[in-house]
Amino acid sequence: MQFHRFEHSAALNADFAERLIAILSEAVAERGHAFLAVSGGRTPQALFAQLASTELPWHKITITLADDRWLPADAKDSNERLVKSVLLQDKASQANFISLVTADAKAEQGADTIAQRLAAVPTFDAVILGMGEDGHTASLFPCSKELAEGLSTTADALAVNPTTAPYQRMSLSKQRLLNSRHLFLHLVGPAKLPVLNQAVAGDDVMQMPIRAFLQQPGVDIQVMFAPE
Numbered sequence: 001m002q003f004h005r006f007e008h009s010a011a012l013n014a015d016f017a018e019r020l021i022a023i024l025s026e027a028v029a030e031r032g033h034a035f036l037a038v039s040g041g042r043t044p045q046a047l048f049a050q051l052a053s054t055e056l057p058w059h060k061i062t063i064t065l066a067d068d069r070w071l072p073a074d075a076k077d078s079n080e081r082l083v084k085s086v087l088l089q090d091k092a093s094q095a096n097f098i099s100l101v102t103a104d105a106k107a108e109q110g111a112d113t114i115a116q117r118l119a120a121v122p123t124f125d126a127v128i129l130g131m132g133e134d135g136h137t138a139s140l141f142p143c144s145k146e147l148a149e150g151l152s153t154t155a156d157a158l159a160v161n162p163t164t165a166p167y168q169r170m171s172l173s174k175q176r177l178l179n180s181r182h183l184f185l186h187l188v189g190p191a192k193l194p195v196l197n198q199a200v201a202g203d204d205v206m207q208m209p210i211r212a213f214l215q216q217p218g219v220d221i222q223v224m225f226a227p228e
């Protein structure tokens with residue numbers, strides 16, 4: 001793990017955006033296309049706005065989510081709504097987007113469709129994880145009965161029913177999230193650091209699923225942290 005600490009989120013986002021721009025530009029130059037998986041929630045919003053105003057060959061960049069809440073794509077708490085309204089704007093409006101939701105009532109019913117969409121996605125160039133204060137990442141929640149599956153399946157995605165957070169979810173699996181050239185954990189706020197320290201101090205992944213990424217042998221996850 002590489003830990004990058006910034007005084008505030010503006011400094012973090014400036015540095016992080018530069019790293020992502022370099023990764024995405026290099027991917028397009030080398031392979032003709034770039035693939036990025038982002039998280040939802042509160043943390044990435046300012047980073048998304050910064051990226052949206054950046055000149056990049058966005059039409060050659062495909063973005064998807066690490067997870068989404070099983071909601072209509074225009075619902076207030078939808079991660080897709082966040083990405084579309086903040087990231088896929090301005091210069092980035094040309095980017096391609098792969099949705100993790102369907103019109104099915106239940107996430108389980110949409111799982112095959114999501115699997116087909118993700119089957120076309122090669123190794124990600126970058127994955128940006130978030131972390132909840134319970135140690136969940138993507139929608140791999142310690143409370144959910146699907147956690148063991150999410151940490152072990154070779155499928156790209158799975159339906160998740162958290163008991164301590166709202167909404168059914170569709171989450172990429174651990175294996176799919178690790179299938180990336182670069183892996184980041186984006187943390188902003190004073191409450192995130194003690195959770196990170198707790199995650200680093202133990203090894204029970206069922207208690208804190210983020211450990212599966214922080215402690216994965218051979219994976220050099222970059223933690224981008226700012227206290228405010």
Ligand SMILES: O=C1O[C@H](COP(=O)(O)O)[C@@H](O)[C@H](O)[C@H]1O
Pocket residue numbers: 039040041042043044066067068069079129130131132133137138139
């Ligand atoms: O539910 C979710 O929470 C995590 C963390 O969100 P944050 O608001 O604390 O940044 C997020 O990474 C995930 O994508 C989201 O669905």
